[in-house]
Amino acid sequence: MQYRNLGRSGLKVSQLSYGAWVSFGNQLDVKEAKSLLQCCRDNGVNFFDNAEVYANGRAEEIMGQAIRELGWKRSDIVVSTKIFWGGSGPNDKGLSRKHIVEGTKASLKRLDMDYVDVIYCHRPDSSTPIEETVRAMNYAIDKGWAFYWGTSEWSAQQITEAWGIAERLDLVGPVVEQPEYNLLSRHKVESEYLPLYTNYGLGLTTWSPLASGVLTGKYSKGAIPHDSRFALENYKNLASRSLVDDVLKKVNGLKPIADELGVPLSQLAIAWCAANPNVSSVITGATKESQIQENMKAIDVIPLLTPAVMEKIEAVVQSKPKRPDSYRGRLWHVLFYFSLISLH
Structure with missing residues (x-):
């Protein structure tokens, strides 16, 4: 397992979590959770999200x-939770x-822990001033309830506003964002957030790398396995939105690339x-030890993703967002920053 810094912070998290x-x-239940968590630790995972x-x-x-x-x-692991x-x-x-x-x-209290390492704002809250949220997250850090704070599914503009407030008040800004990111969902990570990586050293802990299991290929024939996520009552609406012909066609197109590399589609x-x-x-999910073992082997696949392989993948999914014009991106940031100053 490789470990990366969480953005520009000194916290090191496993490349897969x-x-x-x-x-x-x-x-x-607890018994099954213990076996899965231990399997993760045996494979070098140190970051667990809730x-x-x-x-x-x-x-x-x-x-x-x-x-x-x-x-x-406790010091061997990184635990995060999200509030909203x-x-x-x-x-x-x-x-x-x-x-x-x-x-x-x-x-x-539920975790039976004195602190979490990272606490996220699970979604943006349009009914609460961002300054109130920034101050409250810093209060949680000052109390020792968390070491770092971040956001999940915030826009680049909202994250920029939070950082502008934090810098003005000499407070800690959000070091990490948790967005959905996979071969079918890429705009935020590869386009919208681009200025934030340089300007604020923003780190990412991404979720749904397999698009809720769609990118494993197990739904390719339209059937839903009885023990899968989409078989759960609460997720049937998500299934109907995800299992569309265009998506399944792309999944089927990726299989030959995975076969050529000699790896399962999920690892790719x-x-x-x-x-x-x-x-x-990359935050992974699993209900079986065998799934964890397979997911963790994805680390060994990264070196196989040469530019030629990446081009083949892109030719199938055709989901790469257009990069924003760098000048316009900088201009937007400058204008937004000065608009913050004018408000105070």
């Missing part, structure tokens, strides 16, 4: 209990100071994400 979304609490909303908090409880029973040294959807009450969701403070304390897809130098860690 493991997330509890869908699986913990919905498909797996969120207050996953299985309504049960995912955090399962991960916390599993880690405690495994007896791991904490309940049904009017103040149980969003990024107000109230919910960030109360939600973080509740997450730590994960390796492709990890090969992006702006990606600090």
Whole structure:
């Protein structure tokens, strides 16, 4: 396993990581979680991702209990959680100071940990001033509840505004963003966020490298395996949106490339994400040890992704976003920065 710095921070995270979304609490209990987490550690994974909303908090409880029973040294692992959807009450969701403070304390209680290494704002909150959120995330860091903070599925403009506020107030800005990134979803990572990597040293912990399993090829014939994510009641709508003819055609077109390299399509897809130098860690999901073992072998596929292979992949998926004009990108940043100054 290789380890990369989380953006410009000093925190090192495994190039491939493991997330509890869908699986913990919905498909797996503590006993099964322990075997999966240990399998990850045996393969060098040190970064584990969670969120207050996953299985309504049960995912955090399962991960916390599993880690405690495994007896791991806390300093050996990096644990993250995300705050936004904490309940049904009017103040149980969003990024107000109230919910960030109360939600973080509740997450730590469920995880049975004194701190998480990274805490994310799970989505942007249009009803809360970004300054309130920036101040609250710094409060959580000052309290020792988290070491770093980041965002998930924020726009480049929102991240830039957060950084402008943090710099003006001499506070810590978001060091990491957690966007969806895979062969079928690329715009934010490869286009929209481009100025942020240089300007702020933004790191990425990307999710859904297999597009919810579509890029494994297991749905190519239109059938949904009974033990797959798309067979779950809560994910049937996602299945209907994902399993369209154009997508399945691209998946089938990628198979010969994987075959030529002598690797499963899933490893090719994960390796492709990890090969992006702006990606600090690719968050993988799995419900079986065999899936983890297969996913982790993607590390060995990265060196096989030569420019010629990458061109073949692009010819099939044809999903590369147009790069923004660099001058226009810089001009946008300058104008936005001065607009922030004028507001204060």
